[in-house]
Amino acid sequence: MDSRQKTIRGAICAIGLPLAPVGQATTITIDSFDAGWYLRAAGDTGGHVASNVNYVAGWGTINNRFFRNFFVFDLSSTTNTITSATLRLKMETQCCGGGYFSPDPTETYTVFDVSTSIATLLASGNNKTAVFDDLGSGNVYGSVQVSDADEGFNVDITLNLTAVADIDAATGGNFALGGRVTSLGATGLDLDPTEAVFQNSHVSPFVRQLILNVVPEPTSLALVASGLASARTTNASSTNTSPRSAKSKCAWAAGIAPKIPTSTPRSRCPRSAPRITPNTSSSCTT
Ligand SMILES: [Ca+2]
Ligand SMILES: [Ca+2]
Numbered sequence: 001m002d003s004r005q006k007t008i009r010g011a012i013c014a015i016g017l018p019l020a021p022v023g024q025a026t027t028i029t030i031d032s033f034d035a036g037w038y039l040r041a042a043g044d045t046g047g048h049v050a051s052n053v054n055y056v057a058g059w060g061t062i063n064n065r066f067f068r069n070f071f072v073f074d075l076s077s078t079t080n081t082i083t084s085a086t087l088r089l090k091m092e093t094q095c096c097g098g099g100y101f102s103p104d105p106t107e108t109y110t111v112f113d114v115s116t117s118i119a120t121l122l123a124s125g126n127n128k129t130a131v132f133d134d135l136g137s138g139n140v141y142g143s144v145q146v147s148d149a150d151e152g153f154n155v156d157i158t159l160n161l162t163a164v165a166d167i168d169a170a171t172g173g174n175f176a177l178g179g180r181v182t183s184l185g186a187t188g189l190d191l192d193p194t195e196a197v198f199q200n201s202h203v204s205p206f207v208r209q210l211i212l213n214v215v216p217e218p219t220s221l222a223l224v225a226s227g228l229a230s231a232r233t234t235n236a237s238s239t240n241t242s243p244r245s246a247k248s249k250c251a252w253a254a255g256i257a258p259k260i261p262t263s264t265p266r267s268r269c270p271r272s273a274p275r276i277t278p279n280t281s282s283s284c285t286t
Contacts, residue, residue, distance in 0.1 A: 025083065025215050032071040032208035034122055038132045041065040046128035055089070055208065057109060058102070058181040058196030068135035068180040069198065072118060073210045075171045080214035082168040085159040087111060087142070087177060090207035091150040092200045098151040102195040108183040109197050110143040111157055112136055113166060114176035121176055135178030139166075143182065146197050154207050167212070175210075 035055045039047045042064055055069040071087070091099035100107070114121065116134045141163035146155055159167075167175055184195050 025213055026080075028078065028080075028212050028214060030073050030075065030078070030210045030212065031206070032210070033074050035069065035071045035206075035208050036122075037067045037069050038128065038135055039065050039067050040129075040132050044126050046130070046132035047126045048124055048128060048131070050122060050124040052202060053206070054200070054202035055179075056196055056199045056201060057179055058107070058194070059184050060194050060196060067196065068132060068178060070114060070121060070135055070176055070178045071208050071210075072122065072174055072176045075167070075173060075175050078171045078212070078214070079217055080171070080212075081217060082164055082171070082212050082214050084213040085164050085167050086211040087157040087159060088207060088209040088211055089155050089157070089198060090201070091146065091153060091155055091198060092203075093152040094203070095200045098148070099199050099201065100146060100148045100151055100197055101199050102197075103193050104183070104185070104195065106145045106147045106183070107181050107195060107197055108143055108145050109155075109157070109179055110136075110182040111141040111159065111163070112178045112180070113139040113141060113162075114178045116176075118174045118176060136180035136182075139163075141166075141177060156211075167210070 035053050036048060036050070037052070037054055037056055041047065055071065056067050057069045059066050071089075093099065112135060114134055115138060116131050120128075121131060139162050140160070142157045142159045144155055144157045163177075181195060181197055
């Protein structure tokens with residue numbers, strides 16, 4: 001503990017503020033308010049239909065289509081400090097081979113950051129190449145191995161510390177994640193069979209959730225720490241005048257250590273759960 005920490009902790013103790021409730025963790029679940037795919041196919045390097053919320057990802061032999069998906073969450077009511085996060089997605093069972101459709105025993109689905117603006121992401125269009133690329137590149141947030149055995153169940157993807165930091169920074173607004181299958185074979189224009197996950201995911205009830213473990217914002221501590229930091233910046237003898245955000249100060253002052261994901265747990269719903277009426281449209285995949 002450096003002298004600055006000692007000073008602030010000493011001040012907190014001196015005025016008798018309780019420390020225990022500050023780190024009390026809770027879990028909140030937020031449903032995605034929109035989701036969908038972007039495709040790359042012959043003649044279209046980034047197509048999206050705003051009304052289609054299917055979050056299929058992978059490769060389809062019909063017209064040589066590659067799909068990447070995205071999810072958007074409203075964090076406007078979330079003001080807590082986020083300590084860990086999980087993306088939960090249901091793998092459907094209905095239609096055309098179900099949600100998992102690949103000749104391979106497993107596929108790897110990887111989640112990426114999204115730097116595209118939310119408005120651009122959600123808008124319909126064609127040849128939105130930069131958006132298609134964005135959904136499967138940049139910072140990796142986590143990955144999961146899925147198989148036919150996941151059909152009918154929720155798939156949990158534990159998000160890493162990069163994701164947690166980005167989600168925490170997005171509180172008060174919207175937050176988007178992208179994803180693609182990172183285990184596609186040598187896709188040689190109709191030479192390979194379909195390799196797709198989360199097929200037929202366009203029928204409610206949806207499970208597209210962000211599950212956040214949070215600790216309350218210690219407002220009183222933030223004010224104390226902020227006041228002390230402010231006072232220190234006016235002290236000519238101080239050499240540590242770097243400002244900290246209220247959120248980072250709170251986490252530091254409360255001794256909150258980020259959690260490091262160690263596994264990818266999956267929540268299971270029973271096979272006996274009601275299944276969604278099979279889609280009878282001409283295109284089961286999209
Ligand atoms: Ca990206
Ligand atoms: Ca594969």
